[in-house]
Amino acid sequence: MLTVQTARSLVASRSRCRVPRQCFTRLxxxxxxxxxxxxxxxGLYDFHVQNGAKMVPFAGYSMPLLYGSMGQIASHTHVRTxxxxxxxxxxxxxxxxxxxxxxxLEWLTPSSLTSLSPYSSTLSVLLNEKGGIIDDTxxxxxxxxxxxxxxxAGRRDRDLAxxxxxxxxxxxSERAKDGQVEHEVLEDWGLVALQGPEAAQxxxxxxxxxLKGLTFGKSAFVPIEGFNLHVARGGYTGEDGFEISIxxxxxxxxxxxxxxSPVQLTGLGARDSLRLEAGMCLYGNDLDEDTTPVEAGLTWxxxxxxxxxxxxxxxxxxxxxxxxxxxxxxxxxxxxxxxARQGANIFAPSQKDSIGAVTSGIPSPTLGKNIAMAxxxxxxxxxxxEVEVDIRNKLRKAVVTPMxxxxxxxxxx
Numbered sequence: 001m002l003t004v005q006t007a008r009s010l011v012a013s014r015s016r017c018r019v020p021r022q023c024f025t026r027l028x029x030x031x032x033x034x035x036x037x038x039x040x041x042x043g044l045y046d047f048h049v050q051n052g053a054k055m056v057p058f059a060g061y062s063m064p065l066l067y068g069s070m071g072q073i074a075s076h077t078h079v080r081t082x083x084x085x086x087x088x089x090x091x092x093x094x095x096x097x098x099x100x101x102x103x104x105l106e107w108l109t110p111s112s113l114t115s116l117s118p119y120s121s122t123l124s125v126l127l128n129e130k131g132g133i134i135d136d137t138x139x140x141x142x143x144x145x146x147x148x149x150x151x152x153a154g155r156r157d158r159d160l161a162x163x164x165x166x167x168x169x170x171x172x173s174e175r176a177k178d179g180q181v182e183h184e185v186l187e188d189w190g191l192v193a194l195q196g197p198e199a200a201q202x203x204x205x206x207x208x209x210x211l212k213g214l215t216f217g218k219s220a221f222v223p224i225e226g227f228n229l230h231v232a233r234g235g236y237t238g239e240d241g242f243e244i245s246i247x248x249x250x251x252x253x254x255x256x257x258x259x260x261s262p263v264q265l266t267g268l269g270a271r272d273s274l275r276l277e278a279g280m281c282l283y284g285n286d287l288d289e290d291t292t293p294v295e296a297g298l299t300w301x302x303x304x305x306x307x308x309x310x311x312x313x314x315x316x317x318x319x320x321x322x323x324x325x326x327x328x329x330x331x332x333x334x335x336x337x338x339x340a341r342q343g344a345n346i347f348a349p350s351q352k353d354s355i356g357a358v359t360s361g362i363p364s365p366t367l368g369k370n371i372a373m374a375x376x377x378x379x380x381x382x383x384x385x386e387v388e389v390d391i392r393n394k395l396r397k398a399v400v401t402p403m404x405x406x407x408x409x410x411x412x413x
Contacts, residue, residue, distance in 0.1 A: 042089035043190050043251040051265055059153035061090040064267040072269035076365045079237055079274055083196035084266035085259050088236075090153035092160070093186040093245060097146045099179025104170050105139065105147060110293065110312045112303025116141040119219050121232060124301050125293050126151075126162065131317025132289040133296065135159050136281060140219050140232060148219075148230065148245075150191070152283050160185065166313075190251030194258055195241035195266075195274075197409060202263060203231075203242060216240075216410040225257055233411060236271065238278030238404055240411045273362050276373060279332060279403030285342055286330065286359045286373050294321035295375065297330040297403075328356060329381040332403040335370040335389055337396045339363045345390045346376055346398070355380050358389065364405060371405050372398070 039062040048055065053064035064087065066072055078084055096105060102113050111124040120141055126134040135155040140148040151159045163183055171180040194203060204211050209222045211233075219232035227250055235241040246254045259265055272282070281287050287296055292314075299322070306312060310319055333340065340361040345354040356376030364371045372389070380387060385400040 040090070042087055043188060043248055044087045044089060044192075044255055047252055047255060048087065048265075053265070053267065056268070058268055059090055060156065061153060063087070063090060064265070065269050066267040067265045070264065072267075072273065073365045075264065075266045075270035076273050078264050079196045079239060079266055079270060080366055081197065082262050082264070083194060083198040083202055083241075084270070085255070085263050086193040086195065086266050086271055087191075087255075088193050088243070089189070089191045089251070091191055092151045092153060092156050093189050093191060094149045094151070094163075095146065095184040095186065096149060096181060097184070098176075098181035099145060100170075100176050101147060101181045102141075102144055103175065104167075104181045105149075106306070107170070107175075107312055108166060109137075109139070110302040110306050110315070110318060111139065112306055113139065113141060113147075115303075118143055121217050121219060121234065122301065123298075125287075125298060126159065127293075127312065127314030127318070128289055129314055130289075131292045131314035131321070133283075133287045133291055133293060134162060134289060136283055136287060136298075138232075138234070150243075154284055186245070188248040190246035190248065190255065191243060192246065192255055192258060193235050193237075193241060193243045194263070195235045195237045196239050198262060199239070199241045200411065203258075206257060212411075212413070215413045224254065227254055229254065236278070236280055237274040238280070238406055238408045238410075239274075240409050273365060276360050276362055276371065277364055277366055277404065277406045278408065279373070279405060281330075281373070282360060291375075292318055292321050292326065294318060295326040295328055295330065325378055328375045328377055330359075330373065330375055331381050332401045332405060333358070333361075333372040333374055333387070333389070333398045334401045334405075335361070335372055335391075335396055335398040337370070338391045338394075339370040340372045340374075340389045340391055340396070340398070344372075346374055347388045347390065347395065348380065349386060349388055355387070366406055371401075373403070376400070 040060055041062055048064045052068035054066055055062045056065045106113050109124040111122050121138055124139050125136050128134050135151050137151045170176055200211050206224050207222055214233045216233050221228055222231040230245040232243045340358045344358040346356040348355050356374055358372045358374045361372035383402055387398050388395040389398045
């Protein structure tokens, strides 16, 4: 964990680099919509503008990159050492209900949901027929008949069309004989993420609910200053924190409650660097429909019994990779000299043919090193393996490094 003294010196030494141009370019490239297209807005758009946010197109939404004079590195460091608040209301929140909903979601994903206890969550993936990842998702089981599911904004159209198609197929089949499944999109609902080592202390000051009992991966309906809100312990930074779902009429007021000192509003720039240090994938960079969960290093989301039964969409492709090994694997890299960006080719030392490519890369504010996520041919994925990365036509040395790059700070009780 970065100490406060080290953090301050790091921020001071990089104070000129408040918004790295590369970060802004990457975020725009992944943003799906350009500034000339009609962008959606979360319920906090005006709130962001009033607080000095620099708004940029991202995943079809106008989203805050950063706020006022607070640069990306300073925001990143504040989350690692204190607590930040993110608007993630662009994500798609859904409820799935019905007597056969568990079987339906286990058909769409390879996860073991039957054994999941109420108000517990799991990271999962939606798979196409070949076993490629349509999207990554967090699934929360409320009961045997009800689930809360969060999917990515950039995959909204693809995911919702997939849900409609598969729901129609399921409900018309013999598998729904014990009851059909319904899908409700929580349109315009707010979703904010309170993240950092001081997140629990701050949120505890606003509720009588004992947050010590809400461990990582668990959720509950929590009274917060008169509001009864769905709170899930987890996030996208590697730090302790909470994701709070809020009805549209309450989103602004709740966010105002949650954004008082020491909480700092935090934008997409810091969100990207925090998640990469935590070894977390970004769909469109590190995951796509041509990548199986085995290649992506997400084999752990596939339930043991699900591997045996293979009763989920895309099982053949996934089980083939489990049996024979995947042709490539997702790895972490520490790169010498200069940061590697998405698309940079990777080579074995003294060889001309590429063995892989970088999917995400940044100078790590916490570690003071250049880190990257990449896919390389199997055999070159082992810890400590030395490779070379082509950065602006110059080969830079890199070492395969286990992820996450920083030690997670999750509250497990």
